[in-house]
Amino acid sequence: MTYAVPGVAAPIISNLELEIHRGETLVLLGESGCGKTTTLKLINRLLLPTAGAVLVEGRDTREWNAIELRRRTGYVIQEAGLFPHFTVERNVALVPALEGWGAARTSERVAEMLKLVGLRPEKFAGRLPRELSGGQRQRVGVARALAADPPLLVLDEPFGALDPLTRAALQQEFSALQKRLGKTVVFVTHDVREALLVATRIGLMHAGRLVLLDTPQNFLRSDEPRALAYRETLRLPEETAAALAQTLDARGDGV
Amino acid sequence: MNFFQFAARNWREILALAGEHLALVVKAMAIAVAVGLPTGIWLTRRTALKRPVLALAGVLQTVPSLALFGFLIPLSFIGGIGTRSAIVALVIYSLLPIIRNTVTGIEGVDRSVREAAVAMGMTDWQVLWQVELPLASPVILAGVRVATVISVGVATIAAAIGAGGLGTYIFRGLRQYDNNLILAGAIPAALLALAADAGLGLLESRLDVNKRRAGARGRGDARVRRAFWATLALVVALGLAFAVWRGGARRADVVVGSKDFTESVILGEVLAQTLEARGLRVERQFELGGNLPQDSLVAGKIDAYPEYTGTSLMAILKHPPSTDAHAVYEQVKREYAERFDVEVGPPLGFEDTFAILVRGDDARRLNLHTVSDAIPHAREWRAGFGQDFMSRADGYEGFAHAYDLRFAARPREMDLSLSYRALAGKEVDIIAGNSTDGMIATLNLVQLADDRHYFPPYEAVMLFRRQTLARLPVAREALQRLAGAITTEEMRELNYEVDGKKRAVADVVREWRERKGL
Ligand SMILES: Nc1ncnc2c1ncn2[C@@H]1O[C@H](COP(=O)(O)OP(=O)(O)OP(=O)(O)O)[C@@H](O)[C@H]1O
Numbered sequence: 001m002t003y004a005v006p007g008v009a010a011p012i013i014s015n016l017e018l019e020i021h022r023g024e025t026l027v028l029l030g031e032s033g034c035g036k037t038t039t040l041k042l043i044n045r046l047l048l049p050t051a052g053a054v055l056v057e058g059r060d061t062r063e064w065n066a067i068e069l070r071r072r073t074g075y076v077i078q079e080a081g082l083f084p085h086f087t088v089e090r091n092v093a094l095v096p097a098l099e100g101w102g103a104a105r106t107s108e109r110v111a112e113m114l115k116l117v118g119l120r121p122e123k124f125a126g127r128l129p130r131e132l133s134g135g136q137r138q139r140v141g142v143a144r145a146l147a148a149d150p151p152l153l154v155l156d157e158p159f160g161a162l163d164p165l166t167r168a169a170l171q172q173e174f175s176a177l178q179k180r181l182g183k184t185v186v187f188v189t190h191d192v193r194e195a196l197l198v199a200t201r202i203g204l205m206h207a208g209r210l211v212l213l214d215t216p217q218n219f220l221r222s223d224e225p226r227a228l229a230y231r232e233t234l235r236l237p238e239e240t241a242a243a244l245a246q247t248l249d250a251r252g253d254g255v
Numbered sequence: 256m257n258f259f260q261f262a263a264r265n266w267r268e269i270l271a272l273a274g275e276h277l278a279l280v281v282k283a284m285a286i287a288v289a290v291g292l293p294t295g296i297w298l299t300r301r302t303a304l305k306r307p308v309l310a311l312a313g314v315l316q317t318v319p320s321l322a323l324f325g326f327l328i329p330l331s332f333i334g335g336i337g338t339r340s341a342i343v344a345l346v347i348y349s350l351l352p353i354i355r356n357t358v359t360g361i362e363g364v365d366r367s368v369r370e371a372a373v374a375m376g377m378t379d380w381q382v383l384w385q386v387e388l389p390l391a392s393p394v395i396l397a398g399v400r401v402a403t404v405i406s407v408g409v410a411t412i413a414a415a416i417g418a419g420g421l422g423t424y425i426f427r428g429l430r431q432y433d434n435n436l437i438l439a440g441a442i443p444a445a446l447l448a449l450a451a452d453a454g455l456g457l458l459e460s461r462l463d464v465n466k467r468r469a470g471a472r473g474r475g476d477a478r479v480r481r482a483f484w485a486t487l488a489l490v491v492a493l494g495l496a497f498a499v500w501r502g503g504a505r506r507a508d509v510v511v512g513s514k515d516f517t518e519s520v521i522l523g524e525v526l527a528q529t530l531e532a533r534g535l536r537v538e539r540q541f542e543l544g545g546n547l548p549q550d551s552l553v554a555g556k557i558d559a560y561p562e563y564t565g566t567s568l569m570a571i572l573k574h575p576p577s578t579d580a581h582a583v584y585e586q587v588k589r590e591y592a593e594r595f596d597v598e599v600g601p602p603l604g605f606e607d608t609f610a611i612l613v614r615g616d617d618a619r620r621l622n623l624h625t626v627s628d629a630i631p632h633a634r635e636w637r638a639g640f641g642q643d644f645m646s647r648a649d650g651y652e653g654f655a656h657a658y659d660l661r662f663a664a665r666p667r668e669m670d671l672s673l674s675y676r677a678l679a680g681k682e683v684d685i686i687a688g689n690s691t692d693g694m695i696a697t698l699n700l701v702q703l704a705d706d707r708h709y710f711p712p713y714e715a716v717m718l719f720r721r722q723t724l725a726r727l728p729v730a731r732e733a734l735q736r737l738a739g740a741i742t743t744e745e746m747r748e749l750n751y752e753v754d755g756k757k758r759a760v761a762d763v764v765r766e767w768r769e770r771k772g773l
């Protein structure tokens with residue numbers, strides 16, 4: 001699949017071939033500007049490929065009803081993308097409201113989601129996005145994506161603006177949750193640790209191409225130069241890296 | 256009488272006019288929003304049309320308001336005289352700020368927020384209603400606010416086409432050199448503009464997500480916003496319903512117009528009351544400026560108005576001056592019937608023309624009756640003439656020639672009302688006034704007869720649409736009843752009651768009719 005913008009010389013995504021399995025967490029890893037966000041937008045039909053096709057549940061996104069596809073896809077937008085004129089509560093309740101859930105069910109669900117991302121509903125539900133910190137806003141973005149219980153989740157750097165402690169807690173929380181819910185997840189990040197922690201498979205992107213697609217343990221063992229470069233950033237001695245790979249082997253394929 | 260005394264005495268009328276003014280603006284704004292808001296939204300979806308449409312709205316806004324009113328008079332559905340044209344004009348002036356701000360407001364919504372809305376699976380409609388319009392509402396409201404302030408101003412000019420409102424006072428004050436009247440129109444209009452500006456400004460800042468005071472909870476604000484849209488929708492709906500209802504309302508039997516000076520209004524009222532006495536329902540469209548009375552009559556927006564034969568002959572039919580009153584009347588009557596299907600009623604009994612005036616005691620002492628009688632004395636006299644008399648084709652130049660008059664010095668050119676005072680105060684000895692001016696009697700002046708028939712005849716007559724007369728035989732009867740009914744002296748007195756004593760036209764006319772037993 002290829003995505004190009006008319007008038008821009010190089011395609012933003014070129015010949016990307018990628019199959020995402022039901023229930024897996026696929027992490028797209030890559031440096032800034034390599035096309036991660038663009039790939040996500042191609043999945044929920046915010047963009048249509050200029051060549052090739054994107055299939056969701058076996059159906060070409062061109063054939064999907066755009067509204068239905070988007071409501072079935074929980075999307076955590078990079079930088080949260082909250083509605084500035086809606087309260088936290090209304091932001092989270094958005095898709096349930098669009099789907100016509102009842103008021104009682106919706107507000108119960110909102111409270112549940114806010115608790116899940118570590119925001120006390122009594123304190124935060126009535127606030128406006130501008131009355132939140134960047135990290136809190138991101139968590140509201142995650143709560144919003146999960147609210148309508150979509151089978152497919154696409155997360156664009158969901159924990160990007162968090163402090164290391166909250167970040168680690170949420171990563172744990174996410175892994176645990178994912179084990180329970182078994183949703184199909186596409187997770188974008190440029191943080192290798194995060195990738196290794198949450199991924200069933202890691203897709204490494206560079207300049208609009210997929211350069212590697214494999215399990216976290218094979219990612220650690222790979223000698224693909226860019227994978228090596230990422231591993232460098234972890235600053236692990238070789239033997240520790242090998243040991244970590246084995247630990248991951250022992251944990252099995254699923255997270 | 257100072258302004259405050261005037262205001263205290265007339266506060267009811269001031270309030271009524273302010274009410275009319277406000278009604279005019281509210282109705283116009285309702286229509287302008289109903290048209291401008293969807294147009295603005297539509298332009299954000301059809302970006303190719305944005306420039307041409309905004310350019311067109313911009314051009315419309317530069318048309319001077321009086322010219323715009325002029326264009327609207329002859330149009331059938333949207334035009335005419337009275338409130339409808341005024342509202343259409345106000346709408347035209349309001350469209351640009353409303354459309355432009357709607358476009359700017361919606362396009363100013365953060366791209367990422369719009370994209371998030373789409374990504375969440377909102378339909379186009381939901382993106383518009385739940386995201387774009389709420390976030391754009393402060394900017395849109397700012398446009399409505401600008402349009403409202405413009406409309407309050409332009410609405411004062413709408414009085415020229417009989418739409419009422421505070422402009423009625425301003426125009427009347429300008430005509431009568433009465434500052435109290437001007438202020439009584441201008442001050443409430445300014446207050447109205449300020450109040451609209453402040454009120455809408457307050458609402459605007461309440462709607463702005465970024466300007467709200469800290470601690471305001473979101474729920475309440477969502478409620479304010481929802482209340483705002485609901486109120487706006489209600490005002491628009493009511494305004495539209497009212498405009499349509501008024502538009503469809505059955506007209507009175509006869510619409511009587513008048514020109515925009517006191518005597519014409521008095522004559523219009525005379526006709527109106529005479530018709531009403533015969534059981535007809537009459538609508539008054541008085542104080543029409545410029546060519547509006549003639550245009551409105553021909554277009555059928557009014558059925559009748561008082562006119563002067565000389566004006567008809569020269570200004571409307573464009574014939575050269577003629578001095579035979581009877582011939583002029585017959586010619587005007589014939590041509591109006593042929594060209595405009597308008598009946599020229601019988602002369603009312605007086606002329607409103609230039610009147611050569613001298614002091615009463617001079618006239619008695621020197622036994623002066625005609626202008627010719629005055630020729631021998633003119634060499635020792637100083638003359639004072641108004642600008643109009645000095646410059647017109649049927650004015651001073653030809654007059655001096657016709658009577659071979661020479662004065663002690665070249666006539667002094669002065670304001671018409673000042674020339675009366677100058678004559679009474681013996682600063683000048685002869686002036687050219689108006690034959691029906693109330694001041695002639697008050698200042699004890701005498702009019703010298705135009706024995707050489709230099710001045711064209713300006714006999715007062717009623718013009719009436721022939722179709723209306725055919726439909727209403729009693730109207731013809733009323734027209735006949737007014738033949739020769741008003742003498743020059745009576746007209747002077749009526750004018751003086753209104754201009755000099757500041758009494759209401761309707762009362763003055765009613766008393767006169769009772770005295771005459773009409
Ligand atoms: N509408 C567009 N027109 C032209 N180029 C675009 C457009 N949108 C994105 N790009 C370019 O496409 C490339 C990929 O963008 P994308 O947003 O997918 O990057 P990313 O991998 O998500 O980066 P980051 O980690 O910084 O979010 C970038 O180089 C960007 O400049």
Ligand SMILES: [Mg+2]
Nearest residue numbers: 036037078156
């Ligand atoms: Mg990105």
